[in-house]
Amino acid sequence: MTKTAASPPGDASSPVNIVFVGAGAVGCFYASRLHHPAHNINVSLIARSNYSAIASHGVKLQTHTFGDYTFTPASVFPSVAAAVASALPGSTEVLDRQPGAGKSVEWDYVVVTTKALPDRTDDSELIAPLISPRTAIVLVQNGVGVEEQYRRRFPRTPIVSAVTVISAEQIAQGVVRQNRWTRIHMGPYTDSASHRNDTGTAKGDLEALQRESTEKTRRLADIFARLGGVRDAEVTDEIGLQTIRWHKLCINAAMNPSAVLCGGLGNADMVLDPELRAHLAGVMREIWDAAPRILGREEPFKGLADAEKILRSTERNVGSKPSMLLDWEAGRPLEIEVILGNPVRIARARGVELPRMQSLYALLRSAQRLREARKGDAKGKL
Secondary structure, eight states: OBOOOSSOOOBTTBOEEEEEEOOSHHHHHHHHHHOBGGGTEEEEEEOSTTHHHHHHHOEEEEETTTEEEEEOOSOEESSHHHHHHSOOOSSSOOOOOOTTSSOOOOOSEEEEOSOOOTTTOOHHHHHGGGOOTTOEEEEEOSSSSTTHHHHHHOTTSOEEEEEEEEEEEEEETTEEEEEEEEEEEEEEESSTTOOSSOOOOOHHHHHHHHHHHHHHHHHHHHIIIIITOOTTEEEOOHHHHHHHHHHHHHHHHHHHHHHHHTTSOOHHHHHHSHHHHHHHHHHHHHHHHHHHHHHTSSSTTTTSOOHHHHHHHHTTOTTOOOHHHHHHHHTOOOOHIIIIIHHHHHHHHTTOOOHHHHHHHHHHHHHHHHHHHHHHHHHHOO
16 A cells, blocks of 8 residues: 655646535545645535535534634535536635536546445436546445446546545534544545446456546545645555455444344444354454455455454444444435445355345345335325
């Protein structure tokens, strides 16, 4: 792994225009670290529920790492359509411009930080109007296989895949608190997470796409590190980034669905229960053992935390609930496909079965489907 690139992040002659699709805690934090109008790097937000608050007051950040400050985006939009219809001003003023106000901006980076729900929405279709020949798509999302729907729709567009380790929350509309960590790993993506046998892309085209995606990745990491102060913004190659995704899956695929299926226990409570601990360790080791065949590298997780180290660390995480349990309790859709379904399909395409994860996938998908059916029946009653 390398940390930053040598290319200049931006200057008066080459503006960098970035838009974040998703203005939650993670999106707002990283957007604030990339926004440097003095260096002609302008970051805008597409927000939904918190649009009014951000449009009026910007984003108020309370951070462990950088202190308290207010992030005023170059523009803030209530939708993709509004972003397409608006021209980006050459200032830091937040504008709600009307359609036809000027030439629509061409984005250098479209950063997606929404939840990955490919069974519910095709976000590649959502962002399509934002994509131009100069655009790179950046995916800061959980799970594996999140890139595939974007690669299918945009076969020649550079994609930067990113995995973040950060503790951040939106404590009020337009107010974000960063508690710990700023780490973000980034790597180029061509087709390594596909569960299709043939992506239909010629080898020469893949190599050119790899080079362009790598350059886009390094430039973004450079902005993060040199201007944004995110010193642990790290660049890796494609398989290296997928390795990080699969290692993080050891935690997400074990903890998230199990917390829902066991009835609502938090992380530490599950780990301190002997039978649940054995189950969690089994899921983690299943991924660990399959990783060399899935990723095509011998000992890809060498040097990374193994199952027992993860479980010991989790013992101290008292009171914490995994995000999938919080979504379940709030009645929101779950990231089942990217955390369970995609890994099972990708592994199977490489001749590897993941029976523990397949069981979790089947059970949790059924539980969600039945709950939603009951909700539908209840709404239909007089």
